Amino acid sequence: MGEFRLEELSATNIVAANNLTLRPGQEAFVVPPTYAIADNYIDPTTTWPRVVLDGDTVVGFIRGNFDPDAAQEEFRSAVWRVHVAAEQQGHGIGTFAVLALADEARQRGFDRLTALWEPGEEGPEAFFTNIGFEVIGETQYGEKFGALKL
């Protein structure tokens, strides 16, 4: 694993974060339908957006959501989005970002971090289960909810 670090999303790095590339077939998995819908209702102050840097290069993005009062329990301490640049995938960057988010959740007093993903060949299920997420439920769209105990 390289020397990766997190930096708050800002005017300086947002363009690079928005321009992160995807591998063919991954487009469908970036924003699961349940998140796309919830995005319209979520309180913007509960979001935790960070870029992952390798030196000065933005190689990934992670957005967490921390809202102890969220009506949907799985949104209270959650991985909302995680994305690693196509050419940088497979080097531990995604794992680094999710574990950093897990640390943040732990510091905020949460005892689990949840994630939501769509099953499928090019999807991130193996990535999340590799880290230790266990499937705890399913949405009406067939997406999986996973939880990582902290």
Ligand SMILES: CC(C)(COP(=O)(O)OP(=O)(O)OC[C@H]1O[C@@H](n2cnc3c(N)ncnc32)[C@H](O)[C@@H]1OP(=O)(O)O)[C@@H](O)C(=O)NCCC(=O)NCCS
């Ligand atoms: C999912 C994603 C963030 C993983 O990032 P990454 O930096 O490649 O992940 P890591 O290198 O930390 O991978 C850790 C493990 O998961 C596995 N893994 C990663 N992505 C995987 C995938 N799409 N399918 C199967 N296994 C995968 C790796 O093989 C690795 O296992 P290993 O260490 O035993 O070899 C990245 O593939 C991505 O940006 N995907 C597109 C966006 C997306 O789907 N995000 C999730 C939406 S909720």
